[in-house]
Ligand code: ADP
């Protein structure tokens with residue numbers, strides 16, 4: 001219980017902070033009438049000055065789309081005060097994928113394929129709804145419960161388009177790593193659905209190896225590596241037990257030209273993901 005509970009417009013009481021990201025703080029919140037727990041995302045309205053209309057519009061879309069898929073965090077409620085926006089989502093209690101990867105070191109290939117397939121299906125659903133996530137990364141993938149086999153949930157999407165300018169600024173100024181961003185974002189030649197597939201390639205690499213493909217000594221070098229598509233499946237000791245099919249999947253997602261990158265539907269047909277019952281045997 002928080003020492004100084006704050007009442008979010010009448011109906012909710014907020015508790016501990018669950019996390020913070022690029023432009024928001026997320027707090028646990030209990031709906032007073034029902035006693036149900038939610039995750040309440042608090043966004044400072046200063047960050048969206050002049051774009052309030054777009055943000056409200058986007059929230060309406062988010063509310064509709066988010067309730068339609070089991071692996072997407074549902075937006076239940078929305079309100080605002082003079083200074084803040086409040087978005088109430090499903091509460092995920094299982095933590096971020098990022099922390100699970102760090103705790104495990106890396107995932108077994110079959111487990112990684114199952115996770116990537118589930119996330120890719122949800123990405124396809126988002127894309128089919130006309131939305132680009134734009135910020136897919138293990139910090140935005142949450143487990144519904146602490147159970148080992150808990151559902152993986154996509155969080156933090158929809159608003160990035162309208163928050164973009166601010167976000168890009170904050171990303172490069174404060175948050176450091178551009179690690180999951182596609183080359184065309186830096187080249188400013190587009191940032192449509194293919195950016196999510198690129199990010200899925202980086203996430204898959206991270207799941208398999210326990211480190212990211214474009215990690216460099218500084219942000220500038222990292223950006224250059226991304227633009228050049230400069231990564232390797234090395235050091236080999238981390239990749240010896242990974243199949244060629246998995247590496248091929250990663251390579252396809254990390255196609256530099258977004259027009260040649262697979263769509264979510266095509267990625268799901270890749271042999272690494274297509275057979276849900278497959279067991280992976282590493283190459284000799
Ligand atoms: P930002 O847009 O600022 O990145 P996010 O929506 O990603 O905000 O939320 C920031 C962090 O808060 C997440 O990385 C996660 O740790 C936590 N969080 C977000 N949504 C939820 C949720 N529905 N349940 C539990 N924790 C959440």
Ligand code: MG
Nearest residue numbers: 021022140156
């Ligand atoms: Mg986030």
